Amino acid sequence: MKAPKFSYVRAESVEHACRLLAEHGDEARILAGGQSLIPTLNMRLSRPSLLIDINRLEHLAGAIFNGKEVRIGALTRHADVMLSHMVAKYLPLVAEAIPHVAHVAVRNRGTFGGSVALADPAAEMPACLLALGGRLVLQSVRGVREVAAENYFHGLYQTAREPDEVLIEALIPPQSNDERSSFKELSRRHGDFATAGMCARAKVRGGTLTSVRLVYFGSEVKPTLARTAMAAAEGKPWNETTADAVSAALAVDLDPMDNLMGKPATKLHWQRVLTKRALDDITSKAKAA
Numbered sequence: 006m007k008a009p010k011f012s013y014v015r016a017e018s019v020e021h022a023c024r025l026l027a028e029h030g031d032e033a034r035i036l037a038g039g040q041s042l043i044p045t046l047n048m049r050l051s052r053p054s055l056l057i058d059i060n061r062l063e064h065l066a067g068a069i070f071n072g073k074e075v076r077i078g079a080l081t082r083h084a085d086v087m088l089s090h091m092v093a094k095y096l097p098l099v100a101e102a103i104p105h106v107a108h109v110a111v112r113n114r115g116t117f118g119g120s121v122a123l124a125d126p127a128a129e130m131p132a133c134l135l136a137l138g139g140r141l142v143l144q145s146v147r148g149v150r151e152v153a154a155e156n157y158f159h160g161l162y163q164t165a166r167e168p169d170e171v172l173i174e175a176l177i178p179p180q181s182n183d184e185r186s187s188f189k190e191l192s193r194r195h196g197d198f199a200t201a202g203m204c205a206r207a208k209v210r211g212g213t214l215t216s217v218r219l220v221y222f223g224s225e226v227k228p229t230l231a232r233t234a235m236a237a238a239e240g241k242p243w244n245e246t247t248a249d250a251v252s253a254a255l256a257v258d259l260d261p262m263d264n265l266m267g268k269p270a271t272k273l274h275w276q277r278v279l280t281k282r283a284l285d286d287i288t289s290k291a292k293a294a
């Protein structure tokens with residue numbers, strides 16, 4: 006099928022894009038990499054009357070460390086996140102996760118901001134943002150505001166972003182030297198959307214886990230912080246007893262979707278397996294350091 010008719014404007018500035026969004030409301034869509042938007046137009050799942058192309062706004066692309074946090078511009082292509090020395094150095098969790106985002110052709114066009122704006126429940130970058138305690142910067146004709154990742158993802162493709170807001174960048178605190186992270190994902194083929202996936206962070210001292218943070222995606226309607234499982238691991242040595250307690254706690258935190266990818270009980274099992282692998286990985290990384 007072909008896309009329905011739409012008008013096209015190339016934004017000259019963020020302010021220009023904001024003015025157009027304010028004028029056209031829900032009828033307008035930002036066009037970033039187009040890797041998700043264009044297929045939905047072609048399948049007629051979405052019928053915006055105006056596309057606002059932000060691809061010439063080059064200042065929205067790139068990853069830099071400003072001395073306090075890493076700023077990833079909304080227009081940074083997945084491929085550039087993958088090649089970024091700043092990401093490799095300060096955000097090892099993102100560096101580990103990014104090769105799982107789609108395939109080379111999609112990574113060459115698809116953007117960090119597009120992924121975060123869309124909030125696909127199986128997307129890797131939203132889960133990383135939540136695990137790392139990142140913030141999103143949103144701009145509209147009303148001004149600029151920041152939203153913590155914990156308050157940004159509301160549900161299935163639902164976020165705190167208002168229809169008239171452009172996502173400008175993500176601000177992410179760097180991983181500290183005494184912290185280790187691990188990213189695990191299960192998908193039918195490498196590069197496909199995850200059927201289950203998780204991000205883990207923790208400090209390991211003398212075999213004991215502290216500052217544990219566990220985030221799940223793929224199985225849930227949105228990236229989900231597993232607070233009960235985090236509490237079950239906090240201050241404990243990573244052994245079979247803790248692994249059983251964390252596994253049991255995940256049943257409280259997770260509410261997997263029932264869909265073609267699998268039954269809730271199967272997905273809960275997958276997430277438990279991935280959690281054990283991730284925390285094994287974190288303790289091995291800590292020992293090797």
Ligand SMILES: Cc1cc2nc3c(=O)[nH]c(=O)nc-3n(C[C@H](O)[C@H](O)[C@H](O)COP(=O)(O)OP(=O)(O)OC[C@H]3O[C@@H](n4cnc5c(N)ncnc54)[C@H](O)[C@@H]3O)c2cc1C
Pocket residue numbers: 034035036037038039040041042043079080105106107108111114115116117118119120122123125127128129130170171172173196197198199
């Ligand atoms: C075959 C295939 C496999 C894929 N596999 C994966 C995968 O494994 N993991 C994964 O995470 N993704 C995957 N994707 C999606 C891919 O990562 C997309 O690039 C991403 O979801 C959207 O980014 P985009 O830049 O292409 O956004 P677009 O398609 O241009 O836009 C997507 C949505 O976000 C809005 N938007 C985009 N940028 C902004 C902004 N700055 N401000 C406000 N709104 C904005 C658009 O209006 C639109 O509604 C896959 C896509 C394909 C086609």
